[in-house]
Amino acid sequence: MLNFSFLKCVPVLVLAALLAACAGPQKQTTDYTAFKSAKPKSILVLPPLNETADVNATNGMLSQMTMPLAESGYYVLPVAEVAETFRQNGMTMPADIQATSPKKLREIFGADAALYTKVTQYGAVYQVVDANTIVAASARLVSLDSGDVLWQGAASANGKELGNVDFGGGSLVGMLVQAAVKQVAHSLSDESQKVAGLTSQKLLSAGPPNGLLYGPHSPKYGSD
Structure with a gap:
């Protein structure tokens, strides 16, 4: 008599294969075809749109965006001169x-x-028993020759990523007071601008998986 008991294992093997495939490296989701064709060398950084209640958001973010673009290998037009123009x-x-x-x-x-x-x-x-500084932004790089979108992305960062020490334990009332004080301290020290710098680094640095391509002034130009 033929033994078909091995067939019972087939569904399990199939499921295991599917799980292994899902756990494997994810494919790159950004299409760089237009980017590679355009080969931009210089970038004009426009003042960011502000969709927040903080009037400092535009300038705070703008002041942090040149560095990661330059480090990625691009010539960035001076933002002060651009603003004056x-x-x-x-x-x-x-x-x-x-x-x-x-x-x-x-x-x-x-x-x-x-x-x-x-x-x-x-x-x-303000987060009830804590306070944090958060900066989130999205961006798209557009060819000024063709008008095509070459790249787009989004990123966010928070004050805790700067290495700040959280308030310790204690009574609930004490934690609430500490959180309120911490929020004011964040505002007075303009921590948002520092966090904007971290957000800009995440958003505009070149490299995988979905960052900008390296520019012509980078030693890694063409490696991606």
Whole structure:
């Protein structure tokens, strides 16, 4: 008589194979086809849109974005000079600046690509028995020659990632008071700008899995 007992193991083996496949390395999700074709060398950083209640979000984020782009191998147009050029042309609002056509930006600044950023969270957040500083933003890199989106991404960071020490234990009332004091301290020390720097590093640094491609001034240019 034929023994079919081995068939009982088949579903288990199939399930194990599926689980192994899911646990394996995930494929890259970003399409770099347009990025590789455009090969941008210079980037114009536009003032970020502010979708938060903090009026400092735009400038706080903008001041931290040049460094990671430069470290990734790109020439970044000086943000102060760019802001002054817009101001002399009667444009000071980020929404109006970002609404300018890529062709016009290319004519004025001569950059290869522009970075459009949106700040979605910025500042101290009260969390009942704790307080933290959170900065979240998204960005897209657009070719000023073709108008194509070359890359897009999002990132967030918080004050605890800066190495801050959390308040210890104690009574619930004491923890609530400490949390309130901590929130004020965050605001007074402008911790948001430091966290914005960390968010910018996460968002705009080149490298896998979904970061920018390395620019022409990076020793890793073309390796990705």
